[in-house]
Amino acid sequence: MKLVAVSAGLSTPSSTRLLADRLAAAVRDGLAARDLEAETEVVELRELAVAVANHLVTGFPQPRLAAAIDAVTSADGLIAVTPVFTASYSGLFKSFFDLIDPDALTGRPVLVAATGGTARHSLVLDHALRPLFAYLRAAVVPTAVYAASEDWGSGGDEYTDGLPARIRRAAGELAALMAARPAGKRPADDAAALDRHLADLRFD
Numbered sequence: 001m002k003l004v005a006v007s008a009g010l011s012t013p014s015s016t017r018l019l020a021d022r023l024a025a026a027v028r029d030g031l032a033a034r035d036l037e038a039e040t041e042v043v044e045l046r047e048l049a050v051a052v053a054n055h056l057v058t059g060f061p062q063p064r065l066a067a068a069i070d071a072v073t074s075a076d077g078l079i080a081v082t083p084v085f086t087a088s089y090s091g092l093f094k095s096f097f098d099l100i101d102p103d104a105l106t107g108r109p110v111l112v113a114a115t116g117g118t119a120r121h122s123l124v125l126d127h128a129l130r131p132l133f134a135y136l137r138a139a140v141v142p143t144a145v146y147a148a149s150e151d152w153g154s155g156g157d158e159y160t161d162g163l164p165a166r167i168r169r170a171a172g173e174l175a176a177l178m179a180a181r182p183a184g185k186r187p188a189d190d191a192a193a194l195d196r197h198l199a200d201l202r203f204d
Helices: 014-033 044-056 063-073 091-098 124-135 163-180 193-198
Strands: 004-005 038-043 077-085 111-118 147-148
Touching: 004 014, 004 063, 014 038, 014 111, 014 147, 014 163, 038 063, 044 063, 044 091, 063 077, 077 091, 077 124, 077 163, 077 193, 111 124, 111 163, 124 147, 147 163
Parallel strands: 004 038, 004 077, 077 111, 111 147
Antiparallel strands: none
16 A cells, blocks of 8 residues: 655754654554555655745646655555644645645545644644645545644643554554555545444544
8 A cells, every 4th residue: 555644844854744754654553453564655845845836837747746746646545744834734735735636635545734833723633634635525534633842752641642642543543544445446436435434443
């Protein structure tokens, strides 16, 4: 199976890339528990920023950008991670997904995640990221992951799961949806299958 993670982090090192890597590793573990293997590719949008801008102006992708778009649209599972800017996803993140054909992600299992300096921005997951992928008709897993600065290294408390637990839960959901779809399957609409398999999900 093919797992693709899109990271829109702008700095090096990047907490956005770190979160993408941890999510990808957890998804691979979830697939391995189901006797499935996944080839993983990370698309670093910071390396494609100029190519994205040129494509928006000219309508023609450079080869490296075309390869990134093909990787995303051919993935069996997608992880999309963005830093929060002005209470929403970054402009680079949105510009990249503006280049994706509106039908290319129909029914595709997607895990959305975001990073930011404060937990106050966690609503970006439901107010920005979910609507974006709902428009693209992707099958977004129930658990989204937000990582604020204070979440790194935190185990949570009796009322709130820590970041590692949220990563495991979200990754388990994505692995379950990927396992439910044959590799390379491109159905016109996976809504019925999504409902069936989400109802069957069980997590510790």
